[in-house]
Amino acid sequence: MTTSPVLTFNDGNTIPQLGYGVWQVEDEVAEKVVGQAFEVGYRHIDTAKIYGNEAGVGRAIAATSVPRGDMFITTKVWNADQGYEETLKAFDASMERLGLETLDLYLIHWLQPKQNKYVDTWKALIELQKQGRVKSIGVCNFTVEALQEIIDATGVVPVLNQVETHPYLNQSELRAFEAKHNILHESWSPLGSGKGLLEDPKLVEIAAKYDGATPAQVVIAWHLALGNIVIPKSVTESRIKENWESLDLKLSDEDIDAINALDNGTRYGADPATADFA
Structure with missing residues (x-):
């Protein structure tokens, strides 16, 4: 069976570079599709409280023959639960739904600059890591300025930043800052949220x-070549397998450059610098 490349965090822990995301997957469906993902070879599963499917992911974890030590499970603290004490409570609730004793990665889901609780939330994640309840801690949707702020406030550097990233929004400036601080970059909506990216003539x-390759496989292979962690989502068994088979596709430098050149700043999700929602 093909296995994902593994990247090393700044805390010494490791993460499979290709994972399986379950955003917009209903709880009952999550149990089934995560089970299918495990069968195909995925070991890295990315969920979040707000997705409403932590319990389904937990049931899939309990049902599979894959050893827990071979899995990498991520979840996230939601915006309404930010703050020190609130985050600690939210973490307990997530772990109960997942049915886990320890978590591989816990993330702050959004920056929420107007709420301005992210430093206290980050301190709660640091405490959970100190307690040994979380192996690694990171963030999602953080700007360069906010990353610098939490590093300056605590001395603890996130292991990764999970941000909307695809060929139309390749986040080159943010990735350059992250690379300087040994923060890995994780791509959400890596295939452009089904909004037409995969029909781009250049990707086609x-x-x-590449014999038999699909545009989706080309985009995933591009993410992998850049060193991004990537978590494509599909609830279709054939697509789950197709995405996994992107691991076998190695793009030429010329094609990577051509995909980089597609960047036009298009966002399909909210802008982290201004996003404010509960």
Whole structure:
């Protein structure tokens, strides 16, 4: 069975570079599709409280023959639960739904600059790591300025930043800052949220060069080549498998450059610098 490359965090722990995301997957469906993902070879599963499917992911974890030590499970503290004490309580609730004793990675889901609780929330994640309840801690949707602020406030550098990233929004400036601080970059909506990216003529053209490859596989292979952690989502068993098989696709430098050149700043999700929702 093909296995994902593994990347090393700044805290010494490791993460499979290709994971399986369950955003917008209903709880009952999550149990089934996470089980399918485990069968295909995925070991890294990315969920969140707000997705409403931690319990379904937990049931899939309990049902599989894959050893817990071979899995990498991520969940996230939601915006309404930010703050020191609130985050500690939210973590307990997430762990109960997942049915886990320890978590591989806990993330702050959004920056929420107007709420301005992210430093206290980060301190709660540091405490959970000190207690040994979480192996690694990181953030989602953080700007360069906010990353610098939590590092300055605590001395603890996030292991990764999970941000909307795809060929139309390749986040080159943010990735350069992260690289300087040994923060890994994780891509959400890596295939452009089904909004037409995969029909881009350049991606279709590149896919045609690689025998049997699809534009989705080309985009996932591009993320992997850049060193991004990538968590494509699908509830279709054939697509779950197709995405996994992207691991076998190695793009030429010329094609990577051509995909980089597609960047036009298009966002399909909210802008972390201004996003404010409960």
